[in-house]
Amino acid sequence: DAGVTQSPTHLIKTRGQQVTLRCSPKSGHDTVSWYQQALGQGPQFIFQYYEEEERQRGNFPDRFSGHQFPNYSSELNVNALLLGDSALYLCASSLGTATTSAQETQYFGPGTRLLVL
């Protein structure tokens, strides 16, 4: 039973570039959430996808966008990268809709570490 997987593991970009991060949820899960974790900080919620739609969104600019595919996998896209976008990007999967998944444990992937130069 595969857990949450993310790719790539590490990525180096320069300011102004665009990046796409990928996530495959744990088998049987249908909801994917993305988080940004700066060094020494807790994860910050970016957005959540369920049934191929963005269901919730945190306080992140429109430069951050996402997509969920019919197989429940998801992508996070960041445009016009800034130095401050350097962080560990975590994907978490769970089962259930945004309004009913409160009791569902989110399973996190290993993350993608993005460095913007």
Add this chain to the structure above:
Amino acid sequence: KNQVEQSPQSLIILEGKNCTLQCNYTVSPFSNLRWYKQDTGRGPVSLTIMTFSENTKSNGRYTATLDADTKQSSLHITASQLSDSASYICVVTGRDWMDSSYKLIFGSGTRLLVRP
């Protein structure tokens, strides 16, 4: 404002000793509280989850307590091991009044170092 605050920010203990990590929250309405363990460079792994009616929950050497009246939680680690060195993150789930959705509020974590 919904907030989760953890203390101490960092902690160093000797192998075999016990320790207690604190979490205070102002999230309302409250749904549940989770403790996660995050190894360096890895994703968080769930240790415990407690709802409003639960006061304590154990997972091996980890015991979490919850006082919903004072909005405080603690994570007690017994007989620490070197592998316990990690960040421990407190996460509170609250409900958004506007759209009734559930939102997870993360603390900044406590970085624990267990020395031999």
